[in-house]
Amino acid sequence: MSVRNDLPAISSACDNCRFSESLAPQVAARPGLSGVLPLQDGRDAFAARVLLADAAERTLDVQYYIWHNDLSGTLLLEALRRAADRGVRVRLLLDDNNTFGLDGMLAALDSHPHIDVRLFNAFSNRRWRWLGFLTDFSRLNRRMHNKSFTVDAHVTIVGGRNIGDEYFGASGETLFIDLDVLAVGAVVADVARDFERYWTSASAVPLSTVLPTAAADGLAACAANAVDVGRRDEARAYLQAIKELPIVEDLLMRRLPYTWAPTRMISDDPAKGVAHEKQRNLVLRKLQEVLGALQRELYLISPYFVPTKRGTAFFAQHARAGLQVKILTNSLEATDVVAVHAGYMKRRKALLRAGVQLFELRRTAPQRKRLLRMRGSSGTGSSGSSLHSKTFSLDRERVFIGSFNFDQRSARLNTEMGFLIESAELAVASADAFEAQIPDGAYQVRLQNGRLQWVERNDGVDTVHRSEPGTTLWQRALVRLISWLPIEWLL
Numbered sequence: 001m002s003v004r005n006d007l008p009a010i011s012s013a014c015d016n017c018r019f020s021e022s023l024a025p026q027v028a029a030r031p032g033l034s035g036v037l038p039l040q041d042g043r044d045a046f047a048a049r050v051l052l053a054d055a056a057e058r059t060l061d062v063q064y065y066i067w068h069n070d071l072s073g074t075l076l077l078e079a080l081r082r083a084a085d086r087g088v089r090v091r092l093l094l095d096d097n098n099t100f101g102l103d104g105m106l107a108a109l110d111s112h113p114h115i116d117v118r119l120f121n122a123f124s125n126r127r128w129r130w131l132g133f134l135t136d137f138s139r140l141n142r143r144m145h146n147k148s149f150t151v152d153a154h155v156t157i158v159g160g161r162n163i164g165d166e167y168f169g170a171s172g173e174t175l176f177i178d179l180d181v182l183a184v185g186a187v188v189a190d191v192a193r194d195f196e197r198y199w200t201s202a203s204a205v206p207l208s209t210v211l212p213t214a215a216a217d218g219l220a221a222c223a224a225n226a227v228d229v230g231r232r233d234e235a236r237a238y239l240q241a242i243k244e245l246p247i248v249e250d251l252l253m254r255r256l257p258y259t260w261a262p263t264r265m266i267s268d269d270p271a272k273g274v275a276h277e278k279q280r281n282l283v284l285r286k287l288q289e290v291l292g293a294l295q296r297e298l299y300l301i302s303p304y305f306v307p308t309k310r311g312t313a314f315f316a317q318h319a320r321a322g323l324q325v326k327i328l329t330n331s332l333e334a335t336d337v338v339a340v341h342a343g344y345m346k347r348r349k350a351l352l353r354a355g356v357q358l359f360e361l362r363r364t365a366p367q368r369k370r371l372l373r374m375r376g377s378s379g380t381g382s383s384g385s386s387l388h389s390k391t392f393s394l395d396r397e398r399v400f401i402g403s404f405n406f407d408q409r410s411a412r413l414n415t416e417m418g419f420l421i422e423s424a425e426l427a428v429a430s431a432d433a434f435e436a437q438i439p440d441g442a443y444q445v446r447l448q449n450g451r452l453q454w455v456e457r458n459d460g461v462d463t464v465h466r467s468e469p470g471t472t473l474w475q476r477a478l479v480r481l482i483s484w485l486p487i488e489w490l491l
Contacts, residue, residue: 019055020154022254027185034185035258036421038401042169044247045161045180046072051251052151053079060090061150061195065143065403066098068164069105070171071235076163077109078226081219084114091115093199095144096122098162100129103211105225108218110207117207118199120144121273124210141490142273145403145414146198147180153192155184158265158419159401160390167388170238174336176388177361181401181419182256183263190265194417201270259423266402267417283404283418284411290420296395297324299434303387305329306343306407306491307351316354326434327351330387331360331443331454332479333470340407342482343491352447359442361387362456363470390418393430398422408489443469 026035039045053060053076060083067073084090092109096119099106103126110117121139123129132140150156159180165171167178183191198204215221229235242248250256269281279285291298291314298318305327307315319325335341351358363384391401402418404410421427443454443465454465468476 018057019052019254020057020152023154023184026258030185030260032186032262033260034183034187034263034421035256035260036187036263036419036423036426037182037256037258038426039157039159039180039182041245042161042167042175042178043242043245045157045178046076046168046170047242047245047248048157048180048182048251049076049149050079050242051248052149052155052157053083056083056086056088056151058088058152059150060088061093061148061153061192061199062091063093063144063146063148063195063198064163065095065145065147066162066164067094067102068098068162069101070165071229071232071238072165072168072170073163074226074229075235075239077105077222078230080115081109081112081222081226084112087114089114089116091195091199092117093120093144093195093204094118095120097140097143104214104218105222106207107211107214108222110211111214111218118204119207119210120198121203122205122210126210139274141413142275143409143414144198144203144270144273145410146267146417147403148191148195148417150188150191150195154188155182156188156191157182158191158417160388160403170234174384174386177385179389179391179401181421183419184258185260185263187263187265187419194265194267198270198415201273203270203273259421259425261421261423261426263422264420265417266400266420268415270415272413272415282411283402283416287400287404290394290398290400294318294323294394297326297431298392298394299326299328299431300392300406301328301387301389301434302392302406303330303335303389304337304340304344304405304407304409304491306340306488307347308343308408308488309347311406312347312350315351315356319351319355324357325355326357326359326438328359328361328387328434328438328442331362331470332468332475334361334363334384334386336386338475338479339482339487340491342479342485343407343488345479346483348445348452349447349450352445352452358445359438360445360454361385361442391430393427393434396428396431397424399427399430408491412489 080090106117109115123132125131148158157180161167161178161180166174166176266283266286268283269277271277332341393399400420404416404418410416439457443456446453454469456463
């Protein structure tokens with residue numbers, strides 16, 4: 001039994017024409033280059049994953065930090081199961097910090113002869129996980145934040161999105177503004193090799209070592225649950241909206257508008273999960289080398305921005321040297337992690353004094369639906385937004401898109417990955433989108449007579465706030481209190 005997803009299979013789009021084979025001429029004509037396509041809209045990102053899973057012929061290697069047991073999470077797990085039923089080898093590697101409530105479903109999937117599930121830095125106590133932090137904090141505090149979805153080692157999706165309704169425009173509540181890249185060509189082999197080293201790392205343990213064998217009817221129960229979810233009104237409405245997206249037909253007709261460019265995959269050594277990594281193998285070290293070569297401007301987007309004293313000095317040095325440095329992060333009203341905002345807020349004045357321009361995303365804004373869009377997209381009807389995209393544009397020549405936040409967790413504790421794309425086209429589009437859209441969708445933070453101000457622009461009219469807008473006195477007091485605690489290394 002399989003849930004009807006209402007999306008046509010890619011394999012049926014042309015007779016005797018396999019998806020991976022259809023890519024071969026384009027890739028062969030551009031040796032050493034990768035074709036990349038930013039997936040800025042959440043619904044596009046969901047459609048791409050489902051359609052590519054349905055197109056898989058040999059392998060599906062899937063790696064995520066969060067996988068929610070909701071509408072989109074259920075439908076994507078069902079897509080993996082459908083692929084396995086066709087004989088595709090499916091490997092699912094999940095960070096165990098966010099699998100609570102999924103044990104039964106994962107055990108059932110793992111019982112499939114063509115599906116293997118592994119957990120990164122697994123908890124031994126499945127019910128009372130917090131007990132593990134008391135006895136094994138140094139290991140369990142380190143998580144796998146990587147996100148990749150690789151099909152037949154020919155096409156991959158890498159970026160900032162986890163698996164869940166808020167990432168794919170399927171929730172009526174908060175929408176995470178996020179960014180992935182669909183890629184074909186040379187870089188896909190690098191992603192496939194990177195998945196292999198994570199899959200075989202000491203931190204990735206087979207699910208069977210921490211969970212009992214699933215019941216004999218486990219797979220049937222998963223299929224029945226997927227059918228039930230797929231029949232709900234919200235699922236039907238969501239899938240109908242997905243079906244009407246231009247990207248669906250573009251994928252089916254093999255006419256995605258790739259940008260072909262030298263693309264470098266950057267990732268942490270999985271040994272970082274047990275604190276055995278070498279500094280030269282860290283994403284942070286590689287990004288420092290890239291940022292150190294800046295000549296003119298940096299547009300940086302990071303939902304969790306905790307630069308620390310050292311990072312503040314780095315950005316301030318570049319700004320004082322005449323470089324244009326613009327940074328977008330979440331405002332206090334938009335963030336989903338208050339403690340991170342506490343780590344950021346105490347660095348604002350130093351950054352502003354040096355000439356760094358700071359912008360903080362508004363939870364709701366007139367231009368929210370198209371914020372950070374390089375091209376047109378469908379938008380959603382969510383009631384508020386929170387930034388989750390991690391990207392930066394350098395000198396309008398290169399762009400980085402990945403899972404790396406400019407905070408201490410990404411730098412020192414969690415494993416991360418992303419693409420550095422040598423494309424002026426994408427870098428210019430990213431910078432232009434920042435210039436055109438951010439002023440109307442974010443507060444610009446300014447320093448006036450030693451005090452912070454938040455400037456809100458609506459239809460060309462500026463409103464100046466003298467305290468963090470959209471928040472209460474108690475919220476601001478709590479964040480101030482947290483900022484005094486010696487926990488910056490954890491943020």
